[in-house]
Amino acid sequence: MIAEPAHPMTARPLSLDEDSLYTCMRCGFCLPACPTYRIRQVESAAPRGRIGLMKAVYEGKLDILQIADHLDLCLGCRACEVACPAGVPYGHLLEQGRALVAAARPLPPLVRFAYNRILGTPGGIRLANWALWLYQVSGLRGLVRRLHLLERLATPGLASMEQAVPPVPSPLRRARRPKIYRPLSGRRRLRVAFFTGCISDIVFPETNDNAMKVLAAAGCEVVVVPGQGCCGAVHSHAGEHETALRQAKRNIAAFEKVTYDYIVTATGGCGAALKEYGRMLAGDPEWSERARRFSAACRDFSELLDSLGTDTLPRRPLHGTVTYQDSCHLRNGQKVTAQSRKLLQAIPGIRYVELPESDRCCGAAGTYAIFQTEMSDRILDEKIEKLKATGADTLVVANAPCQLEMIEGIQRAGLANRIRVRHIADVLAEALAPNAGQPETDRSREVNMRTK
């Protein structure tokens, strides 16, 4: 029954890690954890099946292109890794599999351009910021929406995501951001180098501002490191391994120019990618040690804040019922789960409720919502139903793509005036006592950062 591989033996892909494939004992414990399996109900839409398929490719029984669609359907949420008794590094296998797909069937030129030229360089990211702002403030957005151009020319997923994007501030505002946030209490406890992320900083720049304010209020000195770019997660997930490595090296080099105790990001997906640099560059003599040091210093915003003690923040009470949706790569990749909840529960005045299945993906999964719209929407609709049942008026998230996805879902369900979607940093910033965490405005300070 099995087709002969298109290129026997010679094409045996060396980039699928044999030991990882054989670590899977096929117990099926991953099945109940997998969002796509729950909807599709067939093995090829489950982690065990995808590993079996990658193993078949490795053994030359299938060609990589025969399994490309099955790998594409995976969210990459890595909930299966948490459920796996054998510790299969599924996320790595998936990236390896997708790299093989990308080599055999290159991405569409426009997508590659977006990944490599736009998100792949700091200049490209700035350009994207201007483009998005101009698109919104000019009449273009109205025109595109009226003519349904995105649905027609791109994907329905991109179109509905576009609807969810809030008005972005002028890029000039982002450029005017303070370069350094001084600790509120005067005594500096830690020096934090902040990683802003690309898309998240374009779409939700205030969230990053708020994260830095909150860290400053907790006694951190926070610096925005110049020269940083995209974390490379989007490239890794798409199988664009080389581009991902370029991002890693750029960021490592940029952060080496400042001193810091920790590198912090408020974007769960980026944080998981930053923490991978050590592994990605382990075989590179020039970079391995530098990457290892970089990754070892990385912390998620909630992770670091919680380690400083929740009593360090000056607080004022907030109101309402709050619930929390995990970011998959924060939870499954970085294993940060309790910290965010503790921080929220410590805010006086709010009622915190757990969102059932908050450990399941919301369907955003990076660019998944754009390219796998149908599956993404089904997962999102399930999520919205659970959210509605909590009675919460605020849904807290810890990752920009989740935030966009949940805004989209809430808009579609007609709940936009009942439920707000907010990043945890925005909520914590609101709960700061007035005048807490004001940024240092003296921009000449940035010179002092260059201690190395």
Added chain:
Amino acid sequence: MKTEVLRELRSIVGTQWCLDSPADLIPYSYDATPAYQHVPDVVVLPASTEEVAAIMKVAYSHRIPVVPRGAGSCLSAGAVPLQGGIVLAMNRMDRIKEIDQENMTATFEAGVVTARLHQAVEAVGLFYPPDPGSMATSTMGGNIAECAGGLRGLKYGVTKDYIIGVEAVLPDGRILRAGGKNAKDVAGYDLVKLLVGSEGTLAVITEATAKLLPLPEAKRTAMALFRDLKSAARSVSRIIANRIIPVTLEFMDNATIRVVEEYARIGLPVEAGALLLMQQDGPEAICDRDIDRMAAICREEGAFDVRRAHNAEEESALMEARRTALSALARKRPTVVLEDVTVPRSHLAEMVEMINATAAKYGVLICTFGHAGDGNLHPTCLTDERDREEMERVERAFDEIYDYALRLGGTLTGEHGVGAAKAPYLEWRMGETGMDLMKRIKEAFDPYNLLNPGKLFGHQTRRRVVVRS
């Protein structure tokens, strides 16, 4: 597979639920048993008993093998389609049809995940005790087909003690309904019990009724550490002899303790020869009394450390060792051969010592843990299926272990089933007469040997090794 057959199958379940591309079939070519793989010709996912019946009629008229499959978590290759044909994946049939609080029964379709049934009945204060290790993913249909056991077997029994009604489709497509909600029912042969544990070789179970118990009100946990195996085994015997039937009485040998501690770092003394985990459930006063008495017995028998949980947190900490056992073992080597020889509990220490000696003799790593209370052991061999030579040694070691267990009055498999993995050994256990009768039962149900062929009945019986005892 003939296109005519595919057309018929598609017309029954719809194109979406009839899979035949290589990439869709390969994930159904194995279950959780190492080293067994065969690709089916087609995978069909029915949504109702009627669809199953229609599929069976097609298979019957074209003489196509059919392998029923739940979650594919089987440890005896029971769900591997060794002769190709149709894999009948039952996971879409996952409705809990009724929880009858008056009669204390639950009726459900075969594809219901075991843990979901647990949650549903416990939500109304009822209790379905069988709790196989795979319950988070396994289906009730699979549990019934294999007669799954679990940690609570000593006190509450296993799947066959709870299934009192089934609906099943025979190989020719007829629908059989046997049993029901009656607590007592001697009308005719007990076809319900015959189908429980029949490993998908007699009929396709599509629906079942289980009797339920009231949910116990409390649970208490303690752990005892012993310097040597014998004192742990003596404690087990004395606990039972003192008329205490704990809900769980779990055991770990030194090799398992070492691997668990190496992985989980939970403060287990690696020099301990054995560990017992004891749990009692029921009314609070009885739980406390039994746990106290079990702890005292363990101390008398030489336990050097007895830890008792006083709250849920401490209980969770004590259970951590057992909970992480599979993860710890699974990470040690790529391949995990998880066996389940069972002996009368009075022979526990003897059996474990024999397993350890055999592992040393063949130079393989076997960690043994399991359900000490019911003598159901899990000698778990950590190996690498890519290493042919080592796999042969593993096989020879287990040949001797099976033989020894049988000599002690034990059995080849307590809860994982015979499947293909133990088929060559089954005659050791059943004898000629037993095998002959089993074959004739099989013929009565399935004259063309279409249902799960190659399971239970091996091509030939393995030559029995002679172990000096």
